[in-house]
Amino acid sequence: MTSPLSRDHLPIPDPKHVGLTTYDAKDPDTAYPPITTLRPPADAPNVLIVLIDDVGFGASSAFGGPCNTPVAERLAAGGVKLNRFHTTALCSPTRQALLTGRNHHSVGMGAITEMATSAPGNSSVRPKEKAPIAETLRLNGYSTAQFGKCHEVPVWEVSPAGPFHQWPTGSGFEYFYGFVGGEANQYYPGLYEGTTAVEPPKSPEEGYTLNEDLADRAITWVRQQKALVPDKPFFMYYAPGATHAPHHVPKEWSDNYKGRFDAGWDVLREHIFAQQKALGVVPPDADLTVRHDEIPAWTDMPEELKPVLARQMEIYAGFLEQTDHEVGRVVDAIEDLGFLDDTLIYYIIGDNGASAEGTMNGCFNEMASLNGMGGIETAEFLLSKISDFGTPKAYNHYAVGWAHALCTPYQWTKQVASHWGGTRNGTIVHWPNGVADKGGLRNQFHHVIDVAPTILDAAGLPAPAAVNGIAQAPLEGVSMMATLRDGGAAESHQVQYFEMFGNRGIYHQGWTAVTKHRTPWETGTPPPFDEDVWELYGPQDWTQAHDLAAENPAKLAELQRIWLIEAVKYDVVPLDDRGFERINPDIAGRPQLIKGTTQLLFDGMRVSENCVLTLKNKSYTVTANLVVAESGAHGVIVTQGGSVGGWSLYAHEGKFKYCFNFFGIEYFITSAEEPIPSGRHQVRMEFTYDGGGLAKGGDVALFYDGRPVGKGRVEKTQPLGYSADEACDVGCDTGSPASPDYGPTGNRFTGRIEWVQLDIGDDAHDHLITPEERFNLAMARQ
Template identity: 85%
Template sequence: MAPEKHLAREQLPIPDVKHVGLTTYDAKDPNTSYPPIRELRPPKGAPNVLIVLIDDVGFGASSAFGGPCNTPVAERLAANGLKLNRFHTTALCSPTRQAMLTGRNHHSVGMGAITEMATSAPGNNSIRPKDKAPIAETLKLNGYSTAQFGKCHEVPGWEVTPVGPFHQWPTGSGFEHFYGFVGGEANQYYPGLYEGTTAVEPPKSPEEGYSLTEDLADRAITWVRQQKALMPDKPFFMYFAPGATHAPHQVSKEWSDKYRGRFDDGWDALRERTIEAQKKLGVVPQDAELTRRHDEIPAWDDMPDELKPVLARQMEIYAGFLEQTDHEIGRVVDAIDDLGFLDDTLIYYIIGDNGASAEGTLNGCFNEMTTLNGMPGIETPEFLLSKIDEFGTPTAYNHYAVGWAHGLCAPYQWTKQVASHWGGTRNGTIVHWPNGFADKGAVRSQFHHVIDVAPTILEAAGLPAPTSVNGIAQAPLEGVSMIDTLREAATPESHHVQYFEMMGNRGIYFQGWTAMTKHRTPWSADAPPPFDDDVWELYGPDDWTQSHNLVEQHPEKLAELQRLWLIEAVKYNVVPLDDRGFERINPDIAGRPQLIRGNTQLLFSGMRVSEWCVLTLKNKSYSVTANLVVPEGGANGVIITQGGSVGGWSLYAHDGKLKYCFNFFGIEHYITTADRPIPAGKHQVRMEFAYDGGGLAKGGDVTLYYDGEAVGTGRVEQTIPMGYSADEACDVGSDTGSPASPDYGPTGNRFTGEIEWVQLDIGEDNHDHLITAEDRYNLAMARQ
């Protein structure tokens, strides 16, 4: 086979090669000759690439890094590959993902925090600059097949709609195929799924055995088999990013019951066991010290005895959840192996996009929406105990306590969101490429960051970083290739300096030294101090766990690193620092577009839109009106619903009658029923809710109407003030997620008549001003 002619791969798409030569009049002329059409491929030897990114996992969680959660697939890949024990993320979801996918720092690509907190500042606007194309686009334009499965939390909030624009969705970011969800978290039993940019339903119900991660693995296996069956010579790039193990922690009992009794001695004992296991594995040095537990995190012995069985069960659920996730990843890896391509596939198995999540409160919760709505007192110890057997099931939306998050980040300080310390940013990572790296079962301890993944892939594939993509001149990559590090343990460190910042928590790494300041605590509602009042810490190159603060001994070193942090911050759009809460959630103040304006919204049958895309009906009076065509046999099914089994409301027909159900966190269902069936033919039905006022989450009176005539009244004693769900939609014509009313199930609830339109109207007694800054901030942070 003739060698490939040089292709100008620095300019993407690669320019067409123009044929210059004899053109004959007749194709049968013997002098007619054109070069054959060649399919675009990467350079010879370019490997397949698989990136696995798990959600919300601390360094000390996986058994591959000394943790209590069994991850045999990770261990197997590590035994035939390499463990990275100084690999770092950004401390939060969206920023880590956008940084990894672009090879640039998170502020440099507009993702200073989660998409829901975007502002108009360049470092925080959630808009990926056109001169920083993602790695998937580069690989696709060089001849790779590309696909993403699972979580996408990089789409600006105002673009998560059925009408787009879609240029920052996965299929607009270089992935030819996408199957997963768009947002911060997903119900493992009732996810809001998209194929490409089209909303789709899960293939089966929880009763039929559905779980999201298994579904994602099934889809990934089908895709990779198809790729290699039809084009075995064409390498693939697969990004597998399950919603696991982000809350809600949901997994079948076959997984969680494996861990019965394993955590009865609590999180402090867990940390002690973990560091000993880590030393035996060699993923931390023998002289590494276990950092102290900060006063903000309660000791296990100080927790109420009656609550401990529930706390232990929370951790059993999580451990089973992580093991199940590893198992499904293993199915994808095995499928690649069965096809004969595993040895020539570069795998990054990144165990966490940040540290373990401390967003579950000090006690944990059965339905995290109660906490996120500022109503944690609803879930008393007695209530939690009554639900202990339901944790992890489709009826639960649970999250573990802060103490477990800290325990799973052992041996480091702090957790997710805290970018200043390794507990928030150091994530165990495994790299597997038998055809590329000679060492097997070794550990690499050079400092690296998630922005180094993209440059590594390009070097492995023999591809240049493009200077132009789709006509836009490209900015340089900001990460460094890890290839030399991975090939030779003695390679000197190449990633010399790295800043960290997340909502005011900030730090700097430089040649082994670290300086940092924790500005705010994730689970605290207290206002953070002024930036200039923050207390900085300094740790030396030999202090693996950041245990000994050297500020007093080396004040000049601290000053040097603080100055370096500021230089890096200016370089990458980190400033202005922004620790605001409510102001960043309010689009008017933050300076980003908002989807819904005014007091009226019209919806049509078949629409499924997120809670952010619907008029806010909370803490105020409102009405819901629908024009229907009812069949002769009567009507049944959902007219419109918002939320699901963990909270929300539904207007529907049951046994022919109009009904309204307000679901208060799954604890109470306030149902109002019309006194007679909806007549056959064309009719207008209406529900009016008259809010009591006087504060948040108050009750109100419900009245139902047929064609303007009152046909039923009822009462809602208490309402949900901030958010019904973190991922359920507003549906017209059916309830596509978990059911908001006990009168119907998750399937078979489609409206049997015709819905011409549904209109939402807000009343004149607006109580929205009663919502506090902390309320809005806490709800938004739940969606990361």
């Protein structure tokens, strides 16, 4: 009889043959056990986790919202809804907690990766003793794949140089197709297959959207798996990146909602709340929380702006509906293969609450507000762009008021981990072969860290004692199987801390104590932590509407003490509410990929903004050695950013040109006075910054082989970032075009680019880089 596999230590050791070894294989005593393939225990289900981005509890129609999500409704009808499921209030932390079964600070993800510090709870480095669930499942015989958003890679490791151990393919996923970062342009995403940068299969003009592309890839993968190894269960993590800004969706989706939001966000809150009670996802005696003064009333908004505001919400609703539709295509593919009943599906509608990062008026180009320059988008400007919202010409986000409405019935939004508006996300679990209830509702408190233990429980797998030779720390979540199978089961998740940017809270046996430290859309220095005012909410207060702090100070003190104990246990302290200091790696204490004042790039490179010298708010030069064809020069030499902002050096109609794209609003173009001659030449652009603060302009000078050939002027610049997802490219411009002189395709440089050099700092006014200098620099960097 074959002994069961020992699955406590992964990878499972190879079996060793002990017995007679014959000299001749034809000897009748020759006997070896057959080679077997690794599989999980019998009856282990397939697993599909769907994680939608930036969706409030009150957005989806499955939870009473205005956005049609028929796939979510269908899965809920065949499974159960969880109406007290919680996330961390922010992207990267929720994802790392989901994928590891541990609290976000416990796995180094106290905030997004771009704000990592040297403190253990905020380092963005996943401890080796806390292996992700995908690795555990893979080493137990699952096929594993991730599609969509990955925002868990430390920023200094997001480059072709790696290391790749925190990329999906280094975290247990055998296949990855998606993007690495916080958000993606739905029409021009920066995609990776595995760790290799790839281009979308078609253009927006040909109907491309990232949502559809990801579904196509997921369908192809799951069909292939089940065609080749139908007995091998799969684990698919499908995280489309929608509905994070930019809110991009074809008009046929958004036009379905025309006129639906003209009454504004306050009326919408009332309507959602009534629907939630009608559906039973909110108790009949619950109270709608009061809108805070920081959030404007709809009636206080300028009348001339209201058509734009309504259009913003129409686009968002269409975006969420399209996202749900594409999820449905993946689910339908699994059903067509005959495996839906034996697939455990988690449909988590939001990695946090709705995003209030779009300013009071919303924005046409999110990068303007992210650069602290949202004021350049006047009401008149927004109105002039109303027909372009949601299209490839825009990079839009909706107003704060819509985010608050979509978090109905709660206070606050994404980032505010203290209150349920930031952390409570409607979730659906569908597994006909494992959960008999159809259309049920579950009211027990659970947290995203409970998903990984639930998967292991469903699959009959132990939490491993060791993975890849590293002893493992315990999982910090609890299995939800008792909850899923019995609506009357006792609550198993008894205590849970929350913290994000100083906003903090504690849940303990129905009670919550919370304090909001800072508001997402407000800048400036927050107050000292000791001045924060704590609130207390009782077990029957489902919406956190009635503060009991004044009448029950003893209970508040008890919960505050529990919060501090949990915070120390999971590396939440020291609390860190810094902004700029955490963005700056020199202050934050995290590594930087690029150091010094010079960087060398080569043809074909595509790297993120974090992998390029910071050229903002300073003088710099860009030099390139080219071999120009007899037919003349054409195409992009080097570029950074895209249509929402950036710069490009290129040849157009034979001449060397530099374009600075100011948020897609103004283009400052400098052209050489003569064509680039054929043959081998060095071209150079020098930008002399005006100084005197951020976002100032500067003078532009162009050179051929050290000889001046053109001058120009950039009146203003972007101070902090060109784009959230566009790359720095050498030899072409991937994604959206940074200059209006060329399009998104057909812009590759027609000659040969030997190298491109970026230099920042003092301008020595030496307009030519010699071969000796190039060699010395290269040797110095070895």
